[in-house]
Amino acid sequence: MIKFKYVILYVEDVELSMNFYKNTFGSEIKFITPEKDYGELMTGETSLSFASVSLANSNIKKGFLTAKKEDKPFGIELGFTTDDVEALVEKALKNGAVLYEDIAVKPWGQKTAYIKDPSNYLVEICTEMQ
Incomplete structure (x- = not known):
């Protein structure tokens, strides 16, 4: 069985991002690591998750583009x-x-x-x- 389980946004400040979605859309925090470098919101069957850019860099060795305020948002x-x-x-x-x-x-x-x-x-x- 295949199940779409989560979306992870790579962000500079996990806690700030999670609180924005919690305070704006009412999604409760499922958990956040003690280091505040990864967390998940309760959004039904599919989690909206956040990882710090530094944590993501440790997992994605080939690199990735980061969302920057001075740039247009990604096409998603x-x-x-x-x-x-x-x-x-x-x-x-x-x-x-x-x-x-x-x-x-x-x-x-x-x-x-x-x-x-x-x-x-x-x-x-x-x-x-x-």
Whole structure:
């Protein structure tokens, strides 16, 4: 059996990133290492996890690109649905996010907005698909 179990974001500050997602989206912290270099949030069957760049470097010997605030975000997004896009975007901004694409209504009726989290990862905040 194959199961999609987790996504790990490589970040400079694991605790800061975890607290952003906890405080903005209500995801409880499952655990964080005593060194604060790895942690997981409870998000259902698939965990949203965070590893420090230094820990990731010890595992990925060939290297990788890191998310930098001065760069555009990577071509991947995390998606969160809500009934109140405006309120959740405002909450994200108060918790340290940056608005990347303002709220828009798609031709199929879905309301979407894009923010960058404090580590420069792209996050879509949207209503459910109709």
